[in-house]
Amino acid sequence: MTASDSARGTAVYGLYASGQSAQEAVNRLRATGLADRDITILSAQPMEDFEFGHIDKRNWLWWIACGGGLLGMASAFGLTWITEMSWPINVGGLPIYAWWPNLIIIFELTMLGAILATVIGLVVTAGLGRSRGIYDPEVTDGNILVGVENPAADKFEELQKALESPAGARVKRLPTSGQDRR
Amino acid sequence: MSHPAHQQINRDLIRPLLQTSWRFYVLVVLPTALVLAGLISWFSQMFFGFGISGIRWPVFWGFYVTNFVFWIGISHAGTLISAILRLVNAGWRRPVTRCAEVITVFALMIGAMFPIIHLGRPWLAFWLFPYPSERLIWPNFRSPLVWDFFAINTYLTGSVLFLFLPMIPDFAVVRDRATGPRRRIYSVLALGWRGTPRQWHRLETAMQIMAIAIIPVAVSVHTIVSFDFSMAPVPMWQTTIFGPYFVAGAIFSGIAALLLAMAALRRFLHLEAYLHPVHFQNLGKLLLVMALLWGYFVFNERLVTYYGNEPAEMAVFWRTQRESFAPLYWTMVICNFVLPLVLMGIRRFRTITGCIIASLGVVLGMWLERYLIIVPALGHKYLPNSFGTYSPQPVEIIITAATFAAMILLYALFAKVVPIISMWELKAGEHVSPDLIPPATEEHPLGELHL
Numbered sequence: 001m002t003a004s005d006s007a008r009g010t011a012v013y014g015l016y017a018s019g020q021s022a023q024e025a026v027n028r029l030r031a032t033g034l035a036d037r038d039i040t041i042l043s044a045q046p047m048e049d050f051e052f053g054h055i056d057k058r059n060w061l062w063w064i065a066c067g068g069g070l071l072g073m074a075s076a077f078g079l080t081w082i083t084e085m086s087w088p089i090n091v092g093g094l095p096i097y098a099w100w101p102n103l104i105i106i107f108e109l110t111m112l113g114a115i116l117a118t119v120i121g122l123v124v125t126a127g128l129g130r131s132r133g134i135y136d137p138e139v140t141d142g143n144i145l146v147g148v149e150n151p152a153a154d155k156f157e158e159l160q161k162a163l164e165s166p167a168g169a170r171v172k173r174l175p176t177s178g179q180d181r182r
Numbered sequence: 183m184s185h186p187a188h189q190q191i192n193r194d195l196i197r198p199l200l201q202t203s204w205r206f207y208v209l210v211v212l213p214t215a216l217v218l219a220g221l222i223s224w225f226s227q228m229f230f231g232f233g234i235s236g237i238r239w240p241v242f243w244g245f246y247v248t249n250f251v252f253w254i255g256i257s258h259a260g261t262l263i264s265a266i267l268r269l270v271n272a273g274w275r276r277p278v279t280r281c282a283e284v285i286t287v288f289a290l291m292i293g294a295m296f297p298i299i300h301l302g303r304p305w306l307a308f309w310l311f312p313y314p315s316e317r318l319i320w321p322n323f324r325s326p327l328v329w330d331f332f333a334i335n336t337y338l339t340g341s342v343l344f345l346f347l348p349m350i351p352d353f354a355v356v357r358d359r360a361t362g363p364r365r366r367i368y369s370v371l372a373l374g375w376r377g378t379p380r381q382w383h384r385l386e387t388a389m390q391i392m393a394i395a396i397i398p399v400a401v402s403v404h405t406i407v408s409f410d411f412s413m414a415p416v417p418m419w420q421t422t423i424f425g426p427y428f429v430a431g432a433i434f435s436g437i438a439a440l441l442l443a444m445a446a447l448r449r450f451l452h453l454e455a456y457l458h459p460v461h462f463q464n465l466g467k468l469l470l471v472m473a474l475l476w477g478y479f480v481f482n483e484r485l486v487t488y489y490g491n492e493p494a495e496m497a498v499f500w501r502t503q504r505e506s507f508a509p510l511y512w513t514m515v516i517c518n519f520v521l522p523l524v525l526m527g528i529r530r531f532r533t534i535t536g537c538i539i540a541s542l543g544v545v546l547g548m549w550l551e552r553y554l555i556i557v558p559a560l561g562h563k564y565l566p567n568s569f570g571t572y573s574p575q576p577v578e579i580i581i582t583a584a585t586f587a588a589m590i591l592l593y594a595l596f597a598k599v600v601p602i603i604s605m606w607e608l609k610a611g612e613h614v615s616p617d618l619i620p621p622a623t624e625e626h627p628l629g630e631l632h633l
Contacts, residue, residue: 118392119388126384128350142187
């Protein structure tokens with residue numbers, strides 16, 4: 001779906017009380033030819049018992065954390081090395097750069113680097129702080145939202161029909177701007 | 183139509199945020215008065231000098247350092263316990279984790295205040311910070327006090343983030359129900375959370391990484407606090423057992439603090455439907471295990487000292503066993519070992535009331551343990567010129583009491599602005615696992631199309 005053939009600022013979505021209904025809605029949307037990246041799913045808790053809950057699961061956070069840890073380790077090494085070599089003090093016959101006590105500083109800053117990198121990675125990769133896309137406050141009551149943002153104008157009816165098919169579906173067809181309550 | 187269990191969870195856990203009863207004001211006014219008294223005492227100490235406290239040669243570490251070690255120990259309640267329970271995926275952890283994580287953050291803040299309170303001129307506290315200085319005071323990375331700085335700040339930063347991350351989805355729930363300025367505040371805190379699968383995966387992965395990272399940090403923090411003692415040539419301090427002994431003691435006192443907090447929340451916020459007796463029983467069992475471990479460490483420490491028979495160490499040993507500190511020592515043993523062993527060891531007593539009594543005993547006992555590590559040893563070092571006594575003065579007693587009040591106050595205020603139980607984790611626990619996980623195909627690698 002490209003920007004030129006989509007109805008910008010519009011959305012059609014269904015609210016489902018159960019995971020099974022939401023899964024069925026997702027499957028029906030796929031049957032219309034939509035890719036997973038074009039389907040919006042919102043829920044009040046992780047839905048890992050369902051297939052749709054595993055969409056977009058792969059992430060880089062572990063590597064980002066490792067990178068942050070390495071950066072923290074390098075910073076700690078630099079801090080201790082530069083400081084101790086620039087202002088040498090003799091403490092109880094220990095070497096000017098004593099590894100054993102410095103390992104404590106290196107460990108703490110390594111972990112701090114990993115923790116901070118994880119949080120920054122989460123904010124960036126999860127798109128936190130960027131208020132964008134359809135939303136319905138009923139999601140926090142336990143409903144699962146399955147919908148399509150900016151669908152192609154000629155596919156609106158087909159998508160609405162797909163979303164209405166599962167039992168108990170409540171379908172809304174609203175402009176995105178009016179619906180965005182965040 | 184909405185999920186009834188979800189609505190119930192939202193209603194029950196958001197109610198304390200949107201409604202205020204007279205109990206809340208009582209809970210706030212009394213501790214606030216005590217905290218103010220503590221602040222006045224501290225300012226008096228700054229104005230009149232340390233002479234009004236009982237800290238003088240040879241005991242320079244009295245109540246303040248006892249409180250420092252005690253509160254850092256209490257801080258192990260939360261993040262460490264929560265991280266372990268998350269990693270082992272213990273289902274019963276869900277209502278407990280946030281109650282625990284909050285304790286960590288506030289206990290660390292209170293604990294970290296004591297090195298500053300312990301300074302005669304706290305406005306010069308920045309002199310202790312490890313940065314190269316133009317006054318020719320530079321950081322000595324071989325000092326355990328500098329290790330403290332790094333360890334406590336890493337743990338505090340990690341604990342605050344470990345607490346904050348799982349609150350984001352709950353802030354979104356409150357955002358959707360609040361009005362006016364509250365709505366704006368919670369909107370900012372929710373960081374635009376929507377609940378897409380992408381966001382849930384990233385959050386859960388981040389929590390997993392944080393849990394793995396925070397456990398060794400928590401262990402290191404109390405080990406490093408123990409190094410403040412074990413690196414010093416003071417009788418009964420220079421021992422290799424102090425690291426694990428302090429960590430075990432910290433977890434022990436942390437579990438006790440958590441049980442007390444849970445009991446208070448259950449009573450004041452009417453969370454009986456979420457904090458069940460089984461949660462207390464499970465944590466009670468953990469308390470029992472830690473009591474046994476604590477007894478094991480104390481036995482080791484005492485037996486090795488006794489067999490070493492080094493005169494200076496034996497002098498401190500007998501001071502605590504049968505001389506001036508004996509009443510406090512045996513009170514500590516009863517509180518930390520006998521009481522939890524009886525109350526948590528016998529199933530009939532492992533009730534909520536039993537847990538509260540045992541936990542109160544452990545909190546008192548662990549405070550006494552810290553006091554008995556510090557004061558008897560400092561008052562009886564190797565040479566007679568370092569023999570002396572310590573008697574705490576009103577200023578120290580009031581400041582100590584004020585820290586307990588500060589903990590209650592901060593906890594009450596937190597529970598007023600943030601759902602004290604993680605709502606989304608509870609909801610995830612409510613979710614019934616279906617048999618609908620379609621098999622993957624080449625066309626749809628994430629699952630078969632089921633129409």
